[in-house]
Amino acid sequence: MKAILAAPLLFLRLLYQSVYLALGQIWANKTRSVLTTIGIIIGVASVTSVIAALTGLKAKVLSDFESLGTNKIFIIPHWPRTGRFKHFSWRLYRFHPQQFEGLLERCPSVSDYTLMTERTRTIRYGVRSIDGARVYGINPSWHTIENRSVTVGRPFSLNDEQNGWQVCLITPSVRDQLRLDRNCTGKRIVVGERSFRIVGVVDKRVESGMFGQMGASEEVFIPFPTAWKLWDPWVYAIACCRKPGLSEEAKAELRFFLRQTRRLEPGDPDTFRMEVIEEYLKTFNRVAMGITAVAGGVVGISLLVGGVGIMNIMLVSVSERTREIGLRKAVGARPSAILLQFLVEAVVLCLFGGLVGAGVGQMLTTMIAKIPHANLQMAHIPLWALGISFGFAAAVGVFFGMFPAVKAARLDPIEALRHE
């Protein structure tokens, strides 16, 4: 037991002794040490800040994606290019509300869904009107899927749905443009040719800077059955997974369900397609990781250059301190102690450079995040980047410090003491 413990303990003492000597040496050569580490400082600073900028960009894109909803599945009718549906009219393969009946019971991974349809209509209230407002037909479950709060009045209920009432929800911008009161519930507006009673005001959609304006902010929502009755429209659906990771299961269940309700034969192609934002997200994530790795790697070359600087100065140090090495050997330093002393010195220099570099990188990152209109507000140094650049700096120290250290350890003490 004692023998097993002795070796690591010995190594620790050796390491402690080397760190002690190395720190003393670095302290004795302050100016030189600082100058030497500038390469490493620049290297670590640039690696961390480049990664920070890219991470910020990625975080921004991801948060924009997420504002669209990552666990949403868009189900859209799709006209197959082959098979017996090739020449069908759109009325035959569009979605009918009946095709979705019983979906929630049959698709356990789907927590909710809403049928959607949309039109562009002119809205009037008294003498004021809005051209080109978007009018959506929605199910009440839309409220839970889209997560947009109703600030005034009430959301749609099953009553609105089942009775096919001509009621509507409007966005604040509709209200403002029509000069309606803040509490405008009960007022009637004309959508297209028909009159609708306002039951509530729903928040405007979350704007994502990355994708720009996604359609007009003048929106009117009416119950889906009402829209179906009025327009006989083109329909799509948004389903929502129970958990973010379940999109694959949900898609499979939905496909199975829809193929059945749409009476597709086993050999038929799907007459609908499904799109999951999560999948785009995954692809984007992969691409972003790749770009980060490549950019980080290219910038990381500067760390190598810094490492060469360290090696250079360590070589100078070894030849300058030849007599000292000889003396240390004469008073009983083993070759391993000398090797470790110089190696630790190189590594400590690199780690010191890494520390300062990380600080400079943090400063650069703060500055980057402040660049206006660059969408980099979320730039930050991820912990793994710190770990990697520190680890890399230490590795550079070991790698480039090894040659001078071995050179020092191999010196013959007699020759070294005779060295001028």
Add this chain to the structure above:
Amino acid sequence: MSTKPDRIIIRLEKVTRIYKVGVESIHALDGIDLQLRRNEYVAVMGPSGSGKSTLMNILGCLDRCTGGTYFLDGRDTTRLGAGGLARIRNTQIGFVFQSFELLGRSSALKNVEMPLIYSREGWWSRRKRAKKMLERVGLGDRIKHRPNQLSGGEKQRVAIARAMVCGPSILLADEPTGNLDSKTSEGILALFDQLHSEGQTIILVTHEESVARHASRIIRMTDGRIFSDMSFEQDRANRASLNGRFGEMSK
């Protein structure tokens, strides 16, 4: 460790050291037999190239002999590896050099502490022992000074303290007064005398008869061989008679 004064501490048996320079081989040491007892004070003398430095390097375990065996304190050093030799240098041998070899950037205390770092002493006991040793060589008030703030004699005292701090069996001094004026040299030699009187075994390499006078035994070397090995009194008588003969011849 036995403190019996007449115990043999160094035994060289037919030690040779051959340097290969191209095809030529130079016999720096050519069959040295030597025995040293504890508490002896030996001066090794000889012209340059006589092999006395090589002998010192081998005695100090800095160099290995190419033939023969070297027992230090009953241990065959020729069988030891680099690590074992380093340990012996650390614990059994103290070196004093002609040019002091102090670390210029470190204080006297740090210089004296250095060998203790390699014998894995703790920080506190290292300091304590180094301080005590510096007091012993008469530099108790100069522990914070750097070598460039010390005189030559003081530097050599620091070097002696460094050599002695691990409590070595033998103290090897290579021309310890070579860089000092005669008055300072006397001080250093007095320190050696004091250490010797306290039981230290000392081996001294020198050119100068005045330095060798302090030793109790004088070994003279030429061409890698021991040419005379006798007590100081015998040596002086011998020299006198030789000088007398040369004197007659020159007449």
